[in-house]
Amino acid sequence: MPFDSIPALLDANASDHTALDAPGRRPMSYLELRNQALNTLRALNRFGVGRNDRVGMVLPNGPEAASAFVSVACAATCAPLNAAYRQEELEFYLEDLNAKALIVPVGEDSAATAAAQKLGIPLVEMVTEPDKPAGWFALQGDPGGEPARAGLAHSDDVALVLHTSGTTARPKIVPLTHGNVCASAANIAHTLRLTPQDRCLNVMPLFHIHGLIGAVLSSLSAGAQVICTPGFHAMRFFGWMEELQPSWYSAVPTMHQAILSRAPRNEDIIADSRLRLVRSSSAALPPQVLAELERTFRCPVVESYGMTEAAHQMAANPLPPQPRKPGTVGPAAGPEIAVMDDAGNLLPQGATGEVVIRGRNVTPGYDKNPEANAKSFTDGWFRTGDQGFLDEDGYLTISGRLKEIINRGGEKVSPREIDEVLLDHPGVAQAVTFGMPHDKLGEEIAAAVILREGTELTERELRDFAAAKLADFKVPRKILFLTEIPKGPTGKVQRIGLAAKLGLG
Ligand code: AMP
Numbered sequence: 001m002p003f004d005s006i007p008a009l010l011d012a013n014a015s016d017h018t019a020l021d022a023p024g025r026r027p028m029s030y031l032e033l034r035n036q037a038l039n040t041l042r043a044l045n046r047f048g049v050g051r052n053d054r055v056g057m058v059l060p061n062g063p064e065a066a067s068a069f070v071s072v073a074c075a076a077t078c079a080p081l082n083a084a085y086r087q088e089e090l091e092f093y094l095e096d097l098n099a100k101a102l103i104v105p106v107g108e109d110s111a112a113t114a115a116a117q118k119l120g121i122p123l124v125e126m127v128t129e130p131d132k133p134a135g136w137f138a139l140q141g142d143p144g145g146e147p148a149r150a151g152l153a154h155s156d157d158v159a160l161v162l163h164t165s166g167t168t169a170r171p172k173i174v175p176l177t178h179g180n181v182c183a184s185a186a187n188i189a190h191t192l193r194l195t196p197q198d199r200c201l202n203v204m205p206l207f208h209i210h211g212l213i214g215a216v217l218s219s220l221s222a223g224a225q226v227i228c229t230p231g232f233h234a235m236r237f238f239g240w241m242e243e244l245q246p247s248w249y250s251a252v253p254t255m256h257q258a259i260l261s262r263a264p265r266n267e268d269i270i271a272d273s274r275l276r277l278v279r280s281s282s283a284a285l286p287p288q289v290l291a292e293l294e295r296t297f298r299c300p301v302v303e304s305y306g307m308t309e310a311a312h313q314m315a316a317n318p319l320p321p322q323p324r325k326p327g328t329v330g331p332a333a334g335p336e337i338a339v340m341d342d343a344g345n346l347l348p349q350g351a352t353g354e355v356v357i358r359g360r361n362v363t364p365g366y367d368k369n370p371e372a373n374a375k376s377f378t379d380g381w382f383r384t385g386d387q388g389f390l391d392e393d394g395y396l397t398i399s400g401r402l403k404e405i406i407n408r409g410g411e412k413v414s415p416r417e418i419d420e421v422l423l424d425h426p427g428v429a430q431a432v433t434f435g436m437p438h439d440k441l442g443e444e445i446a447a448a449v450i451l452r453e454g455t456e457l458t459e460r461e462l463r464d465f466a467a468a469k470l471a472d473f474k475v476p477r478k479i480l481f482l483t484e485i486p487k488g489p490t491g492k493v494q495r496i497g498l499a500a501k502l503g504l505g
Contacts, residue, residue, distance in 0.1 A: 004155035009221050010033060013223040015029060017223060023243060025134035033071075036071050041075035041152065048143070048146070051149035053149075054076070055103060058082075062228050073160060097173065102121050103126055105128070124139050157177065161175050171417070180361050184213050187333055188304075190333075194221075198222065200249060201227045201248075202226050203231065204232070208282075209311065210252070213312040227240070234261070241273055248275060248279060260293065270297065277299050282306060291326065302319060303324075305398065311362075313361070328395040336359055340353050340383065344378040354383050354385070386398050406434070407435070408438075409442060416433070432447065434498040436505060437505040446477065457481075459478075486501045
């Protein structure tokens with residue numbers, strides 16, 4: 001592994017080479033990015049924030065979110081949050097994080113600022129300027145006391161914390177050290193054979209591990225460039241391709257499908273494109289979509305298997321001349337991968353069981369959650385909650401899921417969190433949220449609800465109730481009102497398979 005901390009990674013790259021770029025902006029060089037990180041360090045230390053203090057960030061997607069991720073991580077622990085969250089959700093996350101400060105765009109009055117004010121968390125305002133290089137920002141805040149640990153981050157400091165949807169009602173905190181994220185970035189750079197000549201078009205949100213490590217840090221660890229867009233827009237994608245000439249992009253399968261649907265009217269741009277590869281991760285890529293992408297872009301499409309707890313990449317299909325096997329997620333690509341039974345025995349090749357991993361990219365463990373850690377680590381192996389098997393060449397097939405999360409086009413939703421919100425409605429006696437099949441998203445959120453006697457409630461009213469407390473992507477698209485919820489063989493409600501039992505596919 002070439003680097004064990006983000007400051008070391010930034011230091012290693014050629015000063016005059018471009019690090020960050022964005023549509024319609026002037027690029028930022030590695031030297032400028034290093035200066036950005038040092039200015040951020042000085043500002044945060046002045047606000048009383050130092051190493052391993054958690055700094056929440058609720059920012060629009062773009063080059064400043066990318067530079068803020070690496071810059072904040074050089075001085076403290078970066079905790080990027082989804083700007084689509086409602087105030088209640090943000091209050092939960094910020095309180096759970098014990099955030100020392102929250103970075104928001106200057107002058108903003110939002111759910112995030114309201115949540116921080118309610119919790120008494122100091123706001124740090126980010127000032128940006130369109131004429132400055134992509135990723136430039138200044139921070140404004142009130143001076144704080146001397147931070148307990150000032151100065152640049154060390155390799156075993158926590159660089160990044162993200163929440164992960166779990167089987168528990170509320171998401172768990174995943175701390176990732178500088179060593180973890182740098183190992184993962186190097187693994188991805190190695191798999192994709194990234195060089196300083198590469199230009200990644202990032203369309204992924206920069207509050208999720210895929211964009212943060214799969215696109216941004218992997219590129220920076222190879223001295224390459226990242227073009228930061230405001231997020232995925234199928235209508236603007238080909239315009240960006242034409243203007244910015246990326247050599248690769250990474251996305252979730254639903255985005256690839258949306259891109260394909262607009263490809264026929266962008267044939268000229270595709271003919272002139274310099275794409276060297278296309279990467280897919282975070283949800284299963286149907287082999288038909290992979291084949292159509294390869295036909296369209298005339299370059300290899302590599303599917304990778306990632307997870308927050310692994311700082312993203314675990315397995316990946318290799319680039320030619322090694323074979324890609326559609327329908328598999330490829331061989332281990334960084335950590336070791338094995339398959340384990342319920343009792344914790346490692347299984348022979350070909351046998352189906354729980355996918356387990358170990359390696360330098362894997363989190364040291366969930367924060368303040370000994371119960372989850374006891375369940376998730378067996379003999380030093382981390383249990384992914386995914387079910388799969390390895391073929392004779394070591395290629396992994398994900399065949400199912402043992403954990404309860406719903407994978408809505410790559411966005412993970414904890415069904416219990418939705419149950420809790422539905423149960424807050426005075427008319428709801430029982431609620432069970434589950435994933436139902438969806439042709440584009442893979443899975444969509446559905447809920448089965450039993451109403452209290454005498455209650456009259458429409459699906460629309462209950463969805464509106466949920467939408468006031470949950471970000472849009474978590475609101476059940478389908479709510480069934482039942483008098484009984486089907487039980488599994490043990491008499492317990494089983495979310496997995498419930499959609500089929502209820503005739504939802
Ligand atoms: P996240 O922590 O959001 O990255 O979600 C991790 C989960 O996404 C994994 O545990 C898998 O269930 C799922 N996942 C990621 N990549 C793939 C893939 N290529 N195929 C199938 N499932 C995937």
